[in-house]
Amino acid sequence: MVDIATRVHNHKWKIDPIVRSLIDTDFYKLLMCQSVFRNKRDTHVTFSLINRSTSVPLAKMIDEGELREQLDHVRSLSLTRGESTWMRGNMFYGKRQMFRPDFMEWFENLRLPAYHLERKGDQYELTFEGSWPEVMLWEIPALSILMELRGRAVLNRMGRFEMQILYARAMTKLWEKISRLRELEGLKIADFGTRRRHSYLWQDWCVQAMSEGLGDKFIGTSNCLIAMRDDLEAVGTNAHELPMVYSALAEGDEALRRAPYDVLADWQEEHSGNLRIILPDTYGTAGFLANAPDWLAGWTGIRIDSGDPATGAENAINWWKSRGEDPTEKLVIFSDGLDVAKIEELHRQFSGRVRVSFGWGTLLTNDFRGLVKDDALAPFSLVCKAVSAEGRPTVKLSDNPEKAMGPASEIARYKRVFGVGEQERMAVVV
Amino acid sequence: MVDIATRVHNHKWKIDPIVRSLIDTDFYKLLMCQSVFRNKRDTHVTFSLINRSTSVPLAKMIDEGELREQLDHVRSLSLTRGESTWMRGNMFYGKRQMFRPDFMEWFENLRLPAYHLERKGDQYELTFEGSWPEVMLWEIPALSILMELRGRAVLNRMGRFEMQILYARAMTKLWEKISRLRELEGLKIADFGTRRRHSYLWQDWCVQAMSEGLGDKFIGTSNCLIAMRDDLEAVGTNAHELPMVYSALAEGDEALRRAPYDVLADWQEEHSGNLRIILPDTYGTAGFLANAPDWLAGWTGIRIDSGDPATGAENAINWWKSRGEDPTEKLVIFSDGLDVAKIEELHRQFSGRVRVSFGWGTLLTNDFRGLVKDDALAPFSLVCKAVSAEGRPTVKLSDNPEKAMGPASEIARYKRVFGVGEQERMAVVV
Known part of the structure; x- marks a missing residue:
């Protein structure tokens, strides 16, 4: 039996939102956000989306208008009362009140800051600028939006039963x-x-x-x-x-x-x-x-x-x-x-x-490897990272030079300061 | 969103019916039924369910009460107006009014006749007796009920995700x-x-x-x-x-x-x-x-x-x-x-x-072969056949002696009358 109200409600959707909640994010983001809120609240940062899999031409696959709709939708979200209650009252890692009242008050009033989106060739340049505790919360929604829109682009071409299979x-x-x-x-x-x-x-x-x-x-x-x-x-x-x-x-x-x-x-x-x-x-x-x-x-x-x-x-x-x-x-x-x-x-x-x-x-x-033609749903290596803080570039070296990030001169400086020598190169799977 | 009415309606079910319509049956049954209705309406026949796969102990797997509930439910069914309209008005094999008015009137008033169910060892003996056009309509519902109840017996032991897989x-x-x-x-x-x-x-x-x-x-x-x-x-x-x-x-x-x-x-x-x-x-x-x-x-x-x-x-x-x-x-x-x-x-x-x-x-x-432990959902060879007409046994020889049915003396007589010699034995798959 059809639930008419649900169906009419669904028809009203302007978009089918990918991210429907500010806590549709990783728990460590919230923990870190509270730590940053406490210790580096006013730090001005820039986060940037980077597609390490250049063979996946995101801008050719994903309509810019649809991408903007999804990102705009995230900006319209705020913490619901139930989400707030859960964060305030739930026990995390055996501890109650993991999230402190001042942080929760701030979070309850938060809307995510503006984004900057530009097409560059077959890729999108997507960046977020502002105070660290706000900007950092863009990372997970931005990634899941891009991943899912790319998936939808592939799924849109499939029949109903083909998709079920x-x-x-x-x-x-x-x-x-x-x-x-x-x-x-x-x-x-x-x-x-x-x-x-x-x-x-x-x-x-x-x-x-x-x-x-x-x-x-x-x-x-x-x-x-x-x-x-x-x-x-x-x-x-x-x-x-x-x-x-x-x-x-x-x-x-x-x-x-x-x-x-x-x-x-x-x-x-x-x-x-x-x-x-x-x-x-x-x-x-x-x-x-x-x-x-x-x-x-x-x-x-x-x-x-x-x-x-x-x-x-x-x-x-x-x-x-x-x-x-x-x-x-x-x-x-x-x-x-x-x-x-x-x-x-x-x-x-x-x-x-x-x-x-x-x-x-x-x-x-996201293991859809081998399930569609040309492996068009295989996961790919998309990251969204802090690229600068107070105008200075950030650097990441990691234990795999394939994952290193930052300007070459700064990478060299960091390697010297931290005494990093030769590293073994390993293919980045995902 | 839950459709409350649907959910409450579902809760009211005494049983989850396997056969929900008199036309949940094979088309040829209805064609044959009309032919019998026209030519041999008063013939008294007995149909009997026969499990050719004796290794499947149906009476151990299926609760007799549940089986009776399902069979009783079929006896409560009658042709709905929509079903009748479809049969009367739809074009079958390019022909309108395939089912004649006198047959449709009879069918609209039909309830399936009584059944006789008895447990014999690990099997059920299930027979139907009465006029041919009525009894013959038991064949398909009886088979699908037994097949599905056996499946449910296996599925009942599974977890939700295990079942989805x-x-x-x-x-x-x-x-x-x-x-x-x-x-x-x-x-x-x-x-x-x-x-x-x-x-x-x-x-x-x-x-x-x-x-x-x-x-x-x-x-x-x-x-x-x-x-x-x-x-x-x-x-x-x-x-x-x-x-x-x-x-x-x-x-x-x-x-x-x-x-x-x-x-x-x-x-x-x-x-x-x-x-x-x-x-x-x-x-x-x-x-x-x-x-x-x-x-x-x-x-x-x-x-x-x-x-x-x-x-x-x-x-x-x-x-x-x-x-x-x-x-x-x-x-x-x-x-x-x-x-x-x-x-x-x-x-x-x-x-x-x-x-x-x-x-x-x-x-x-019904190809669930190899999908559960001990192949417990593999299809098996269940049939429901006319075993006698006006008190005389029926016989089937077919082109595979494994599918022959009837008393040995009658089989011998039929073989003689129809000049059937040696036949190649072939395993009956399903």
Whole structure:
């Protein structure tokens, strides 16, 4: 039976919105946003969308008008009362009132700032400028809009049953992955796939399938809206943007050298337990760990987000040992380019030696590889990063030179300051 | 948004009915019913459900109470006004008023007669007794109820996502078959899968997928309800029950020998064109064709429903030639145990030599083979047949002794009367 009101309501849509909530974003964005709101509220930054997969001609596939409609729609959103209640009252990482009243008041009144969109050849140049805590919230919606519009461009050409089969195949593919993961004793895995998801509905399906298929082994989702609606744990800690902006703001080499640790000192004031996770690779993991102050070795764990993950974990273990810490009590979170085979391998290699956990991203929520002609739905490498702070360029090196970002002269300077030598080049999967 | 009325309505259901309409049946049942109504209205018959797959212990899997509820529900059904309008007004096989007013009046007032259900070991004995035109309409609902209840028994143990994946896999499987069939130039194929379908909803999905995937190559469905709702051609001609009952009623060997032709003489009075399809195998194809009157060679085509299909078609071609007919103008309908590989092979072998058409049954609407543990959803060989008429046993020989039915002494007599010698045994797939 048709629900007439729903149908009429749907007909009224000007657009079919891709992002329908300000908390349809990663939990760590909100944590970081609060930290920035507290410590660097007035910092002026520029974020920019960068398509690392130049073979995907986004501007040829996506209509500029449609893209603007979607971005404009995000600017019309504000926190709903229910979302606000959830953020204020829900327990996150075992803690109540994770988000403080002053931050919540600010967030409740927030509308996202203007965007600048320009077509450059077959790509779009999409940038956001303004105060850091506002601009940073554009990252996830901008990415998911571009990813989903590209998907829609492909789907628009398909018949109804053809499309149903496409999803049937994608579901089957994920379920087969889940069936393999179910076999891993003691597995802990979370969804980190918001930014490059196929779509909101698809991510929600993937999360629920993980939940039914893995039971306790599935420990939560980084997506706040899905966590709220499906009553799951919202998970995530912090990301590269903090050290990148702190470093760009640093006056002189000595301050630059200290910047990545300053970030974590600020973080430590606010967070304890499983939120004390080191992300060491922004300017090379080896140097970061070697020069780290002792209090950092007391943190709960580390997130490995670039370079060879097994090497990264072994280095962390050795580092903890060298600082007199017991690795078996430490948490290692793998979050870079994961798929089932890699998860199985890392789980086998590190279970028992450290506490292992996985943040599974793009190949959880957007694995349509091989399902349509010319692989037109394969995920691609789109990022949205802070490119400058107070007019100074940001730099990211990471443990894979393919992921390095920033002006060449600044990259050279950072390499010198952080003592980064030769790095192994690895293809960026997604 | 929830449609509250629909949801409350659903909650009120005593049962979830498997058969919801008297025209959720095969078109040929209705055609035959009208023929019987006209020619043998008062004949007293017994139909009986026979599970040829004794390895499927239906009585252990299906609750007797639930089975009775479903059967009782069918007895509560009567033709709706819309269904009646469709039958009276729709064009079938290019003809209006295929169903005559006197038949329609009778059908509009019909309720299906009582059933007799008894558990015998791990199987159910389910029989229907009464006047032929009433009892014969039990065949399809009885079969689809048993098939679906057995499926539900398996599905009840599954989780929500596990179940969704099951259907995703089954959809993908069918779509891959459709993609192969799409390549066959000049293909004509229909759905003949009502009786052993997985469920009504699934059959409807399969039919719509065929319709989108094959376009003009898909020529219709045998299911009247689906044909009506999806605006498709309802297709089908006649079946073994006509010669089986006519033969049981025959007095003496000479009348028995004539009975299968008497059926078609009655049929010819009513039907022309593509409805003049010979079903020659009830008592052996070879003898049937050899002894057939010349007017039968003038019929439009033949349906091959047992034995090796290629041999059956070659024999038909030779027979037409021997009677001075042009085989390229004749229609050969293959309808026994078909799946894609066999369809491809037969299409290749006979295209151009005759007009070829396929009635695809169980492996269209119930191919869940290999999709669950222990293959618990694989289709199985359930039939519902006329077993006696006016107290005399019916007999079927067919071109495969594995499909023979009836008391041994009568089988021997029929073999003698119809001159059936050695037959090749072939496994019955479904």
